[in-house]
Amino acid sequence: MATFGNISNPTSFVSGPQGFFDFLSAIFKVAGTVAGIFFIVKIILAGFKYLNAGGDEKKTAQAWATIWQSMIGFAIVASAFVLAGVIGNLFGINILNPTL
Numbered sequence: 001m002a003t004f005g006n007i008s009n010p011t012s013f014v015s016g017p018q019g020f021f022d023f024l025s026a027i028f029k030v031a032g033t034v035a036g037i038f039f040i041v042k043i044i045l046a047g048f049k050y051l052n053a054g055g056d057e058k059k060t061a062q063a064w065a066t067i068w069q070s071m072i073g074f075a076i077v078a079s080a081f082v083l084a085g086v087i088g089n090l091f092g093i094n095i096l097n098p099t100l
Contacts (some may be wrong), residue, residue: 028096032077034075036074039070042066043069050064081096
């Protein structure tokens with residue numbers, strides 16, 4: 001028994017038409033994860049901008065604009081996943097984890 005679990009064959013991931021859908025699903029999940037990490041980093045940086053504004057209205061407005069833009073972008077990415085799940089449930093297909 002392996003220390004870290006079983007290792008599967010990586011070439012089976014992209015074999016046949018099902019492999020292509022698995023690959024696309026993995027790409028979408030990675031894109032969602034990257035978007036979430038980007039959102040967190042942008043919010044933290046905007047918070048530092050806000051704290052370092054020192055009462056300057058222009059810098060404070062720029063920090064709030066960054067915060068709102070980050071929140072809107074994340075809401076769009078999250079709603080895309082929710083919409084895909086809802087459409088998948090309505091039509092009886094699993095869009096996020098497709099199978100043939």
